[in-house]
Amino acid sequence: MPIHLIWGDDYEASNREIQEIIGRVIDPVWKSFNYSQIDGNDPKQNFRALEEVQSAPLGNGGRIVLVRRSPFCNVCSIELANKLEQAIKLIPDNTHLILNNSNKPDKRLKTTKLIQKNIESNPLSKEKSFNLPLPWDINGQRKLVNNIANKLNLKMDNETIDLLVESIGNDSSLINTELQKLTLLAEANNKILNKEESTKITQELVKQSTQNQSTNALEIAGILIKGEKCIALNKIKSLLENGEPALRVIATLTGQARGWLWVHLLDSQQKLDIKEIAKLAGIANPKRIFVIRKQIHGQSFEALLELMKKLLKIEASIKSGTNPIDSFKDNLLTESKILTNN
Known part of the structure; x- marks a missing residue:
């Protein structure tokens, strides 16, 4: 039994x-x-x-x-x-x-x-x-990517795993789909015939596959932080109409917002060098801290937190079956303290 x-x-x-x-x-x-x-x-x-x-x-x-x-x-x-x-x-x-x-x-x-x-x-x-790691649990997301890669008999170094985490976030379905696509790319590039051997996924391959999608979503994040919600929504709509998965878009936006929050919080709490901030914030490349500081200059912690809440609500709404563009509209256009200057 x-x-x-x-x-x-x-x-x-x-x-x-x-x-x-x-x-x-x-x-x-x-x-x-x-x-x-x-x-x-x-x-x-x-x-x-x-x-x-x-x-x-x-x-x-x-x-x-x-x-x-x-x-x-x-x-x-x-x-x-x-x-x-x-x-x-x-x-x-x-x-x-x-x-x-x-x-x-x-x-x-x-x-x-x-x-x-x-x-x-x-x-x-x-x-x-089988629980998904929380959006701010970087180590949990790394473990999720690594576990799926092991099941697909793939080899990746830590830097490649971090790149996938930054590009996709904690969506297990998207990670699985992306890794299967990367497997086909790797096999085509290397003409792998022995299926028993582990396929190696490189940083260059991940960048080749995700660069365009991530760049567009990151551009939208930059627009959101300026408070230009209608422009951001038009770009989101264009991405979705061109076949970009809604959960990939929201994963990139959430990852960006999480980085803003951590850097703002750590900068306001104590004097740390960029390597320490990057480590605590789960950001693989410390040089990104300089970029993030410029992006969040003049923004309040409360406004950034409000944006993060909205993005998490959008993710939950999409996963519950709501039309993606409606989820973005319903949450981003509601009045709140979103992204007001100090």
């Missing part, structure tokens, strides 16, 4: 883990009979999931019941909890229940304790969490 508890806000990584389980457990020939995906927001479907996991697979391979937005470890009714307690004893050894939710399991719930007891006692059961 294997149970897989997969949670966290990194949807891309969670989906990769789920697909790996599916590929390992299910015989492709029998997938239409042995794979079910359930919407956990529908109470009736949750009860159906618990009925289905009690069935043995047909033909070869195993069976999987996947519950997206699973309520079992977060908000679970008494009736559903009682049904889980009955069903968990009847799940066949070759039928797998995957419970997926973006939220952390509530350890106080009876159902969570029951599931975790199963995970501890069954070597085939697993709990895995």
